[in-house]
Amino acid sequence: MNRTLTFNIFRHRPGDPNSKPHMARYKVEESYGMTLYMALNVIAEEQAPDLAFDFVCRAGICGSCSMIINGRPGLACRTLTKHLPDQITLMPLPTFELIADLSVNTGKWMRAMSERLETWVHTQSDPEVNRMESTMEPELAEQIYELDRCVECGCCVAACGTARMREDFVGAVGINKIARFRLDPRDQRSDADFYTVIGDDDGIFGCMTLLGCQDVCPKELPLQTQLAFIRRKMATGGGR
Amino acid sequence: MKTTQPSPWPARLDLAQSISGLFLALFMWVHMFFVSSIILGKDAFWIVARTFEGYFILGYAIPALVSMLVALVSSIIIIHAILALRKFPASAAQYGAFWSHMRSMRHDDTTLWLVQVITGFAMFFLASVHLYIMLSRPDLIDPYGSADRVWTGNMWPLYLTLLFVVEVHGVVGLYRLALKWGWFTYGSPKQARERLKSVKWGLTALFVILGLLALGAYIKIGMEHAREAGKLYTPSWLQEKP
Numbered sequence: 264m265n266r267t268l269t270f271n272i273f274r275h276r277p278g279d280p281n282s283k284p285h286m287a288r289y290k291v292e293e294s295y296g297m298t299l300y301m302a303l304n305v306i307a308e309e310q311a312p313d314l315a316f317d318f319v320c321r322a323g324i325c326g327s328c329s330m331i332i333n334g335r336p337g338l339a340c341r342t343l344t345k346h347l348p349d350q351i352t353l354m355p356l357p358t359f360e361l362i363a364d365l366s367v368n369t370g371k372w373m374r375a376m377s378e379r380l381e382t383w384v385h386t387q388s389d390p391e392v393n394r395m396e397s398t399m400e401p402e403l404a405e406q407i408y409e410l411d412r413c414v415e416c417g418c419c420v421a422a423c424g425t426a427r428m429r430e431d432f433v434g435a436v437g438i439n440k441i442a443r444f445r446l447d448p449r450d451q452r453s454d455a456d457f458y459t460v461i462g463d464d465d466g467i468f469g470c471m472t473l474l475g476c477q478d479v480c481p482k483e484l485p486l487q488t489q490l491a492f493i494r495r496k497m498a499t500g501g502g503r
Numbered sequence: 504m505k506t507t508q509p510s511p512w513p514a515r516l517d518l519a520q521s522i523s524g525l526f527l528a529l530f531m532w533v534h535m536f537f538v539s540s541i542i543l544g545k546d547a548f549w550i551v552a553r554t555f556e557g558y559f560i561l562g563y564a565i566p567a568l569v570s571m572l573v574a575l576v577s578s579i580i581i582i583h584a585i586l587a588l589r590k591f592p593a594s595a596a597q598y599g600a601f602w603s604h605m606r607s608m609r610h611d612d613t614t615l616w617l618v619q620v621i622t623g624f625a626m627f628f629l630a631s632v633h634l635y636i637m638l639s640r641p642d643l644i645d646p647y648g649s650a651d652r653v654w655t656g657n658m659w660p661l662y663l664t665l666l667f668v669v670e671v672h673g674v675v676g677l678y679r680l681a682l683k684w685g686w687f688t689y690g691s692p693k694q695a696r697e698r699l700k701s702v703k704w705g706l707t708a709l710f711v712i713l714g715l716l717a718l719g720a721y722i723k724i725g726m727e728h729a730r731e732a733g734k735l736y737t738p739s740w741l742q743e744k745p
Binding site for chain 1: 510589600679683
């Protein structure tokens with residue numbers, strides 16, 4: 264028999280002066296294979312047409328539908344309701360600017376982090392667009408791709424005790440990006456260069472290895488390994 | 504690309520925190536083995552105590568050698584505490600943010616960090632008492648001297664608390680150190696962490712049990728020796744035969 268799920272959802276529109284933060288309750292009949300994304304659509308279609316939540320791909324690729332699900336960050340589209348109890352509490356991701364209800368502006372935070380850490384390929388000379396790109400070993404390309412799978416959903420930041428206490432901390436997403444560009448032979452930065460952007464207590468040395476990031480990453484990125492790797496590199500070579 | 508020369512200090516301080524923590528955690532294990540030699544008998548602990556006073560090299564004991572070792576360990580504890588304080592929440596808002604995050608996440612490693620903070624804070628006070636006594640009266644480190652301090656001196660509640668605080672703080676600290684720097688983390692990250700967690704709980708249990716047995720032995724000796732409290736132990740081979 265299908266369950267009746269009770270959703271407690273955070274509702275608030277900061278842009279509306281009459282809006283006050285509160286929890287709203289909705290009941291939904293669970294269907295076979297239902298995800299939270301599907302349940303939210305049922306609520307929006309039948310009970311709360313003004314409910315704000317983000318989605319694009321519906322398949323765990325875009326990272327838009329991240330939210331706090333019963334206390335832990337996760338993607339709504341990748342979370343099956345059958346794995347949750349009858350009572351489901353949904354909150355917007357903390358740390359990020361709230362747009363409305365479950366919708367947060369992860370893009371603003373991610374852009375600021377990217378600009379601060381300069382997460383792009385740095386070359387000494389202008390690229391020659393008419394020449395063939397230099398080749399790369401498939402194994403290396405695979406390693407870079409593995410880290411490049413990050414969808415910037417913000418779950419690692421929301422799961423990080425350090426980021427919750429210190430808003431300037433770059434989070435595992437930032438440190439993973441440094442690890443990705445450090446691998447890339449096209450990026451000509453040295454460890455000393457990477458140290459200038461990540462070698463402080465808002466960067467790798469602020470990480471307290473609580474590893475909430477590793478445990479909630481919906482893409483299962485090897486964040487634990489990368490955090491340790493970048494710490495070793497920055498501590499032994501970066502600051503000299 | 505940024506061109507300003509960054510400070511090397513964040514890296515140095517992070518390394519110093521890890522190295523001082525590693526030293527202290529390993530020292531506490533060795534210390535526990537020495538302390539628990541009392542389980543083997545009064546003579547065994549007497550030999551350990553006199554060894555650190557140079558008795559078996561010089562032919563006579565110099566308790567000040569122990570004071571010097573205590574001063575060194577105390578200095579490293581102070582350095583480690585100062586470095587660790589950088590990571591403590593610095594305001595009520597930060598404590599509140601971490602507390603609500605921890606309760607919401609229900610995540611072992613996040614909760615263990617608060618345990619580290621609480622046990623570390625407790626050690627500021629508990630360890631200071633013990634260290635000052637060791638620094639000022641190293642000559643009383645003796646099967647009877649130590650047992651009298653534990654029982655007649657009413658120090659056993661402090662040592663009982665200190666035992667749990669130190670062992671939990673030390674082992675959790677080593678566990679986090681291994682993950683922080685990627686030591687013993689072969690295999691998948693999940694497997695590595697589960698393996699390290701098993702080792703962590705095993706070592707905590709081992710040292711807490713060893714500590715309880717040793718404390719029990721000191722209490723028993725202290726109770727038996729209460730009437731003659733203050734008198735030090737003479738090893739069995741030097742005792743006059745009746």
